[in-house]
Amino acid sequence: MRKIAxxxxxxxxxxxxxxxxxAGLWLPGGPLQAALLAVRGVLAPVAYAAPAGSxxxxxxxxxxxxxxxxxxxxxxxxxxxxxxxxSVLADPYPSFNGVAIDPKARLAILTDPNLRSxxxxxxxxxxxxxxxxxxxxxxxxxxxxxWLSFATGVALDPVRQRFYVTENDWGDDLANFxxxxxxDYKAHVLAIPHGTYGIGISQRYGQIALAIEHSIxxxxxxxxxxxADPPLRSIRGPHTGLADPHGLFWDEKNGEIVVANYGNWSQxxxxxxxxxxxxxxxxxxxxxxxxxxxxVAPLRVIEGSKTRLNWPTGxxxxxxxxxxxxxxxxxxxxxxxxxxxxxxVAPLRVxGGPRTLISHPMGVAYDPxxxxxxxxxxxxxxxxxxxxxxxxxAPLRVIxxxxAGTPEAGFGGPSAIAYDSRRDQILAxx
Amino acid sequence: MIEGxxxxxxxxxxxxxxxxxxxxxxxxxxxxxxxxxxxxxxxGDVPPVRVIQGTRxxxxxxxxxxxxxxxxxxxxxxxxxxxxxxxxxxxxxxVAPLRTIRDHEDGMRGVSGVAVDPERNLVFVAxxxxxxxxxxxxxxxxxDGESSPRAIIAGPTTGITGLWHVQVHGGKIFASITGNDxxxxxxxxxxAPVADCKGPISExxxxxxxxxxxxxxxDHGDVPPRAIIRGPSTGITTITGLAIDPIHxxxxxxxxxxxxxxxxxxxxx
Numbered sequence: 001m002r003k004i005a006x007x008x009x010x011x012x013x014x015x016x017x018x019x020x021x022x023a024g025l026w027l028p029g030g031p032l033q034a035a036l037l038a039v040r041g042v043l044a045p046v047a048y049a050a051p052a053g054s055x056x057x058x059x060x061x062x063x064x065x066x067x068x069x070x071x072x073x074x075x076x077x078x079x080x081x082x083x084x085x086x087s088v089l090a091d092p093y094p095s096f097n098g099v100a101i102d103p104k105a106r107l108a109i110l111t112d113p114n115l116r117s118x119x120x121x122x123x124x125x126x127x128x129x130x131x132x133x134x135x136x137x138x139x140x141x142x143x144x145x146x147w148l149s150f151a152t153g154v155a156l157d158p159v160r161q162r163f164y165v166t167e168n169d170w171g172d173d174l175a176n177f178x179x180x181x182x183x184d185y186k187a188h189v190l191a192i193p194h195g196t197y198g199i200g201i202s203q204r205y206g207q208i209a210l211a212i213e214h215s216i217x218x219x220x221x222x223x224x225x226x227x228a229d230p231p232l233r234s235i236r237g238p239h240t241g242l243a244d245p246h247g248l249f250w251d252e253k254n255g256e257i258v259v260a261n262y263g264n265w266s267q268x269x270x271x272x273x274x275x276x277x278x279x280x281x282x283x284x285x286x287x288x289x290x291x292x293x294x295x296v297a298p299l300r301v302i303e304g305s306k307t308r309l310n311w312p313t314g315x316x317x318x319x320x321x322x323x324x325x326x327x328x329x330x331x332x333x334x335x336x337x338x339x340x341x342x343x344x345v346a347p348l349r350v351x352g353g354p355r356t357l358i359s360h361p362m363g364v365a366y367d368p369x370x371x372x373x374x375x376x377x378x379x380x381x382x383x384x385x386x387x388x389x390x391x392x393x394a395p396l397r398v399i400x401x402x403x404a405g406t407p408e409a410g411f412g413g414p415s416a417i418a419y420d421s422r423r424d425q426i427l428a429x430x
Numbered sequence: 431m432i433e434g435x436x437x438x439x440x441x442x443x444x445x446x447x448x449x450x451x452x453x454x455x456x457x458x459x460x461x462x463x464x465x466x467x468x469x470x471x472x473x474g475d476v477p478p479v480r481v482i483q484g485t486r487x488x489x490x491x492x493x494x495x496x497x498x499x500x501x502x503x504x505x506x507x508x509x510x511x512x513x514x515x516x517x518x519x520x521x522x523x524x525v526a527p528l529r530t531i532r533d534h535e536d537g538m539r540g541v542s543g544v545a546v547d548p549e550r551n552l553v554f555v556a557x558x559x560x561x562x563x564x565x566x567x568x569x570x571x572x573x574d575g576e577s578s579p580r581a582i583i584a585g586p587t588t589g590i591t592g593l594w595h596v597q598v599h600g601g602k603i604f605a606s607i608t609g610n611d612x613x614x615x616x617x618x619x620x621x622a623p624v625a626d627c628k629g630p631i632s633e634x635x636x637x638x639x640x641x642x643x644x645x646x647x648x649d650h651g652d653v654p655p656r657a658i659i660r661g662p663s664t665g666i667t668t669i670t671g672l673a674i675d676p677i678h679x680x681x682x683x684x685x686x687x688x689x690x691x692x693x694x695x696x697x698x699x
Contacts (some may be wrong), residue, residue, distance in 0.1 A: 421450045
């Protein structure tokens, strides 16, 4: 999420009131406190030990620092201490991000980076647009054993009946689960490069493809890879046209991999010896042969003013109708192109407008059985439309992870904060 | 909300500052190696008024930014480069920094935070150093090149187990202590797991509590914080950005939850 939000403190108070039933001090107890304690298993300082073994929650990519005995000895003499915050600005409900569908198993799985979870829905769940309550879930995977933190991309393996979730920021792991997972389910994990977003799976190759923002690459792993298994190959380099890659779709039918690029490019941010600077390239959709390796040029590039691309985040190819769907996040739209579109071309149709309820769409998936698309917004709703919907069309169903009308804070892991003293606003990066 | 393609924002902006004198918002963009400036109050898909980016800037991986309104300069911490640097406030395009500070003796690694005291002409840097998992290094504001810090706050008594950001006000240093010396399982280029990697590290793995620590600007050496905000009731186990509102005596940070915590501690200022 790339938002800088200026928020009035009155909004902070509203969220506090919703979550805790009162302003002022943050009282212990309640759902948010329970969520906080569930996120961290241990709150008292402990010495860290790193046992080896698969699925070891501690891993071994360096040991966290130990708290020093000298500091602990004088800790209680230092003024301050265990002070409660006077306000908490946070959303107590999930925020949808990625979405993937298994039409045969009749499942839709959506990720949630806000509460660090993944939600499993029946693909045919009743979710009338006028319904105001939380849409019933089949399962909600969350908790320390899941490894889920900033859960973004999701892909399903219908053969093995497992789903995979990428971590875009706080974690550097790919966690996978059986379709039957629920609650604090112990994940199988694989170490992956930092800043992974999109994911696709190929049964033909037996591989998983990951789009990685920070190191500007597509990395491929064997299905079933775990722990520190290295990648099999990668597509990276100046000729690839990759630039801050986000969503990824593996089109097995046509032997192609489709990637959505925001256009930001920097080698220096991971290579301290790189003498050149960064660049802002136009947003684009790049398409590669799925057996590509190294610094390979894309087969096609969709780029230019006619495309209307504006932070293109999620991508999906409907191989039945040869259409390419793109979540145009910052414009609150779904753009639909011909699958083989190339160059500065306009979309075939644009789905967007107030009736659609589309707002910051992050993921899109296709249900060929019902000929419908699911659109996951970064917030409290996902909408289901007829595949051929366009313009300001109303959704057929609305999947809600919070009661209708619940405010959305929209945080995406704020790493930096500033205070605007003129406007009495908090500025937070996403 | 500032968002959209024209804004030139990228994911994981690890730095933002507000300049009340000129009414400007300055942010760092590591995925584009740039620093962007907006007018205060900007909203929507608006382009920045200035963008610092290019070969001459030497920007690698910019983290915290700090505006010195008195001297009209923008400071930034270069996480990958291992230094802090200053640009003119109105700098735009591919321009060289005014000054670049590197630690002459021990070197700085993982430079994550920078703050400026324009009255005392001091620059405060949050970084890992050769001898500590985290240190606050104090330099003369006009230092340039390989420089010796005037003071270093580091050592076991400080409680520093990792640092994210720093702020200064009224002779005090506010720092977010992460409790996490982040070491990714992959090499910096994302090519392969590091040599001794057996797997990823879970975000849920037990680790020291993160906290907010306050020192005096003239503190030096292995000294404990003058005040702390630390404990299970704070909502902080992990911690990142830090902002202060001296007018109301508030400190803002992101704790374990995906959001912002505010602490009312006027007596700490």
